[in-house]
Amino acid sequence: xxxxxxxxRSPLAEGILQHKAKQAGLKWLVDSAGTSNYHIGDQPxxxxxxxxxxxxxxxxxxxxxxxxxxxxxxxxxxxxxxxQNYQDVKVISRxxxxxxxxxxxxxxxxxxxxxxxxxxxFGTEDGYHKVYQLISDACEAIVHKTIQHKxxx
Ligand code: 4NP
Numbered sequence: 001x002x003x004x005x006x007x008x009r010s011p012l013a014e015g016i017l018q019h020k021a022k023q024a025g026l027k028w029l030v031d032s033a034g035t036s037n038y039h040i041g042d043q044p045x046x047x048x049x050x051x052x053x054x055x056x057x058x059x060x061x062x063x064x065x066x067x068x069x070x071x072x073x074x075x076x077x078x079x080x081x082x083x084q085n086y087q088d089v090k091v092i093s094r095x096x097x098x099x100x101x102x103x104x105x106x107x108x109x110x111x112x113x114x115x116x117x118x119x120x121x122f123g124t125e126d127g128y129h130k131v132y133q134l135i136s137d138a139c140e141a142i143v144h145k146t147i148q149h150k151x152x153x
Contacts, residue, residue, distance in 0.1 A: 001105070002089055003081040006034030006064040009117050010081060011044035012132055013105065015052050015059040017139040024143050031075070033067040035088035040064055047120070047128040055132065072096040079105040079138075082116035108145075109138040 001013035014032035021028040042064045043049070052059045071078065072093040078101050080086045086104065090097050106115040117134055120127035 001030070001032040001079050001081075002035060002067055002085050003032075003117070004034055004036050004085065004088075004119065005039045005121070006032055006066070007039045007042055007045045008048050008120050008128070009131060009135070010034065011059050011062045011064075012048050012052055012128075013079065013081070013117075013135045013139065014062065015057045016132075016136050017142065019057050020139050020143045024147055026143065026146065029075075031071075032062070033065050033071060035067050035085055035092065037066045040066055045121075045128075047125050051125070051128045051132045055136075067092055069093045069096045072098055072101065076101065078102045079108075081105055082119070083114070105138045106134060108141040109134070 001010040001017065003010040010032035014030050018028070018030040021030065044052075044059050044062050044064075049060055067089060069092055072089075073096055078089065080089055080102060083104065086102060089102060104114055104116070106117060107113060117131055118127070120131045
């Protein structure tokens with residue numbers, strides 16, 4: 001899960017996907033990172049933590065880190081929050097760039113829409129709730145697709 005700062009959107013995405021995967025019995029390694037180095041080592045934004053907790057998910061132990069090109073090899077799927085993240089991941093990954101692994105997260109819940117998860121950084125708590133719901137729907141679609149695929153095999 002990748003965004004710009006790794007303190008607002010992608011920590012929520014990490015927490016939500018990990019939670020839903022675990023509930024579904026999937027043993028996935030879920031992680032998140034930012035394309036920038038602005039907040040390395042920081043906890044998730046207080047409002048991301050608050051909104052996650054309201055929904056029963058504790059993301060307080062996460063620490064921001066920067067995306068590295070090795071992540072392109074380590075992870076099977078890389079979900080980016082917006083189209084700028086997509087371009088930045090491409091630049092950082094250099095020779096390891098693999099287009100097949102990288103997707104806009106909201107294309108999972110809104111296929112083909114190329115929608116961005118809006119950055120709630122400058123906004124109010126309401127924005128964080130909206131972002132939570134968008135990310136949650138996309139993560140639900142990812143897990144649902146995997147389970148369906150497994151049961152029809
Ligand atoms: P995020 O939000 O990419 O969802 O973590 C941001 C957090 C911090 C900044 C930008 C976006 N910043 O410029 O510091």
